[in-house]
Amino acid sequence: MMTATNVHKRFGKHEVLKGVDLRVEPGQVICILGPSGSGKTTFLRCLNFLESADQGELTVDGQTVNFNKVNQKDRLAIRRKTAMVFQNYALFANKTAKENIMLPLMSAQKMSKSESEKRALEGLEKVSLLERADFYPSQLSGGQQQRIGIARALAINPDVILFDEPTSALDPELVGQVLGLMKDIARSGVTMVVVTHEMQFAYEVSDQVIFMEGGVVVEQGTPEALFYHPKKSRTKAFLSRYMNA
């Protein structure tokens, strides 16, 4: 389980997050929607300390830290319980697909080489890329790279995987591949927080949908409630474009 309360973040004078809360139960899939610049990605990055939030609390697996006085040890400990999938895949360019999955297992999870290799191969099989194990990222398509990125996150068996617009850099055909994989993962009970613009995916897969704008959560609810009976006019306006399409 992961909870974040009252997360604040400012870049200079601009306050990007104005007190955002999030509660994720084990096995839940939460999608965060919202226009560009609403603070979704920043919020997600704060949950992994890639951005340092100015204020707020974070609890992961019973461990609670305060954002403005978190030390390096707690930061590493929480990072090791979470994983992130990035918009630009962020695979290690000097490592093969297999090594990309093995490296975090060996260096952060202190697993033996043979065991991490076994896990990496299982992971590659899960994302149907076993035959690409020894390929370098530069030799793989965007969709394949992102599936490796997802396998890398899955392999460490985290309490929650954070997805930061995982399909935004892909062409429409490849988007399907990656979303299909994410649906399978969601069904297998992995806890996920997904920042996305894929409305259909959010509707089908999420347990809860959050609509963010201007650094606050405007509305939160089940996909059914948010997409078909939004309470706030802003949510309605944002979603109507997708619902009519």
Added chain:
Amino acid sequence: MSFKFEFFIKSFKIASQYIGTTLEVALSGLVIGLILGLVIALIRFYNVPILSQFFIGFFTILKAIPIVLILLATYLIFAKTFDQFAAGIGWQMKFKDMNPLVIPIFCLSILSTIGLSETFRGTFASIGKGQQDAAKSIGMGTRQIIVRIILPQALPVALPMMSNTLIGLIKASALVSMVGVVDIFAAAKISAQQNYRFLEAYLAVALIYWILNSVIEQGAGLLERNLNRRLRRDAA
């Protein structure tokens, strides 16, 4: 003006006996520059407070000064203060007993440290924040990120600049004769003065420099292709 081929050969033979000295000075400068340059580049890359600013200031001053002045000034400072300093800390050593290569190596190290730290800083930046974010997000520590992600990608990219730096150091090492070290250039000059055949001696030493630097360039090219093949960076 006549060109006497036999003097050319003679100068070539004399000067080439000192290739070892030239290489020792240049390679030591390179190795020290690689180590310090890497450390300083990391300090500046991670914006370590105080140290980072210190090196920026330090480099701004040193970068603007010709190496020949740094060499002469260092020599004077050492000559004037070394004995006192050594006595102060209880060393038996005197300036006149010091290995004459120390000062040239020290100065060429400054030159290569400045150049290589800038090179490394550029190559670190070329790796992109994404991969570092990814490494951080799964709980890898800074040291692991440097050793496993940054250096393996930065070093091959920096290789052509390293070989350039080495070539620059070999050429700059011709200045060491100014502080009493006999290298290939100094040896050629001495042989020229003995025979009054300057052109032959200068051409002979030019040929030696050219051979040395071609070998370095070819070697670096081979190494680069090898690394690129292994890292598959050519397709990236």
